[in-house]
Amino acid sequence: MLTRKQHELLRFIQVRLEESGISPSFEEMKEALDLKSKSGVHRLISALEERGFIRRLPNRARALEVLRQPEDATSKPARSTPAANSNDTVAPVRAPQIAPAPANDVIEIPLHGRIAAGVPIEAFEGQSMLPVPAALLGSGEHYALEVSGDSMIDAGILDGDFALVKRTNTARDGEIVVALVRGAEATLKYLRREAGMVRLDPANAAYEPQIYGPDEVEVQGKLAGLLRRYH
Template sequence: MLTRKQHELLRFIQIRLEESGISPSFEEMKEALDLKSKSGVHRLISALEERGFIRRLPNRARALEVLRQPEDATSKPARPAPANSNETLPSLAAPRYAPKPANDVIEIPLHGRIAAGVPIEALEGQSTLPVPAALLGSGEHYALEVSGDSMIEAGILDGDFALVKRTDTAHDGEIVVALVRGEEATLKYLRRENGMIRLDPANSAYEPQIYRSDEVEVQGKLAGLLRRYH
């Protein structure tokens, strides 16, 4: 059984998700439920999460998903009124979809620069890069800043940010982050040929790089690109 405030907050979150696909902010939830502080909202959300009614989507700002409704949802008349409005909220229906906030942003690790030409030293250090969630699929991701022009015919330019899905396997023809001899990293097409690994550029001015299979370790495959215009 939920408290009245927990029930009201759950209904408010679900209605906002159905209307816009975006979770309400803590300030909006505070105003809708007429609470004195955001700490009250935090407590309500934690209680709903512990009871399995909602979950927070990891590494995403303002991202909540309603997992289920209380059994007595249709019999509860109480509901929060929108701030600064005389309108009442519509009756709550069961969730129709998993929310995909249009402005959702994920912070992923930014490991440094990677060569799209001659391999450079393996990347060290880490900061983060904000990335629209729509550019990424499932799995763990990280970002690398591209250095060089060997992948320009694949549309990958110097200064782009390669968004990489972390994996140690890849199919022939996929663009991968390859760690060569444990100390050099490069972004190339992966090919297997006669027991060897061939790393192909996407620029006719460059030659393929051929290594023994034990000299190349796949550390991820390209999932997307982010480009800044100055």
């Protein structure tokens, strides 16, 4: 059997998931349950997880999934109707008045070194993980590359940006792609095909297009989004 606070937290998480599809933050849970600190929220979540009522989604910050409800729970929202014995009543949860933050749902994707937005350089120099708001990504597998150079500046892609790339080996003309050149070097460019050749176009008049044979260029992904840090 769950304690009153565990029951309140489980119901609050379920309601928020039904309303927005995003689990509440620890701060929102703390306020909703009138707890003094977030450590109390951590303890409640751990207890619910151990008992099989919720689980934490991997590679997502604070993302929770409700697996089941207590046997005495119903699908109807909690009401404020008084009961005969107040000690046996689960108090209704006060929903916070702040809007859910879209960035609450965060996914970690592989960060593969630096990629040139100018002259091709070796890509995939190593791997770490980069936390990215899920709202920036669509379906499919993604990875990130740190941009080096200024040849895509007119497309709004700056040196030091993080290119969020959807992994694919196909792309349409005019799309910005990660192109692997001669199996060893990678670059971020507009993809064009003409006269049986592959042209990689920069977005900076100071750079010339790069033209290769069709067997010299392999599409490794196409641009899905950008992250920029301001120092």
